Amino acid sequence: MEQFRNIGIIGRLGSAKVLETIRRLKRYLLGRHLNVILEESIAEMLPGHHLQTSSRKLLGEVCDLVIVVGGDGSMLGAARALLKSKVPVLGINRGNLGFLTDIAPSQLEEKIAEVLSGRYTTEQRFLLETEVRRNGVPIGQGDALNDVVLHPGKSTRMIEFELFIDGQFVYSLKADGLIISTPTGSTAYALSAGGPIMHPKLDVIGVVPMYPHTLSSRPIVVSADSEMKIIISSDLTIYPLVSFDGQNHITCTPGDTIHIQRKPHKLTLIHPLDHNYYAVCRDKLGWGSRLGQGED
Structure with missing residues (x-):
């Protein structure tokens, strides 16, 4: 049985790429027979979705997991709204940096499947x-x-x-x-x-x-x-x-x-198992990669 049954979706407004990713995410989650709940403002951008909607503040009360589609700014806003509900939050990156939203759209189905099957790590942020x-x-x-x-x-x-x-x-x-x-x-x-x-x-x-x-x-x-x-x-x-x-x-x-x-109160972030903070820093901040080949 799935650990997460009721999954909320929050997305950054004004982005066609975000809406495209949310549609894909919605199809995938419904295909796994999960209950998908859209945050009200993003639901208005998806006419004919036929899904339950909720205010951002109440989303944490009715969901086992909330997925944020956007950039770090979207995650910051979601974190403040969802904090008291203690619901875990997962990010799909549709922004620029992606320190907090660490799943690439190209890996959406693969990484979401890992999380839904219990293969993930959690991290507390104050x-x-x-x-x-x-x-x-x-x-x-x-x-x-x-x-x-x-x-x-x-x-x-x-x-x-x-x-x-x-x-x-x-x-x-x-x-x-x-x-x-x-x-x-x-x-x-x-x-x-x-x-x-x-x-x-x-x-x-x-x-x-x-x-x-x-x-x-x-x-x-x-x-x-x-x-x-x-x-x-x-x-x-x-x-x-x-x-x-x-x-x-x-x-x-x-x-x-x-x-x-x-x-x-602390925010619970969910990461795929291969999440590596230093790799994120190398990628986002342009740090140098390892010298030589074949090192352990």
């Missing part, structure tokens, strides 16, 4: 939760699988802020912003800002300044149990933004405080 407070009163919150980023928005001016970790003052800094990254996000925006690549199994958080005014400001890596507080300078004349995975934003005012910590 998220960050953030609360912005104004005069001590919460004015907004957000979750992030990749990163929480403080940045000037459309302004070209630097931001001045103070950073505290576990109640201890770390530094005051004038910079283009600050990236607080999970290991999952260490190969995303944080990497382009000079941050370290952190293996997904590490229980750590990266703190990466963006173009700091002082050359001595370097990325630091702290325990994932750390609680961070950023105080935006009250002398600031711009209204910076806090972004969550680059998809959701909160506008801050001078003097606001930003509180960041790890969420208690």
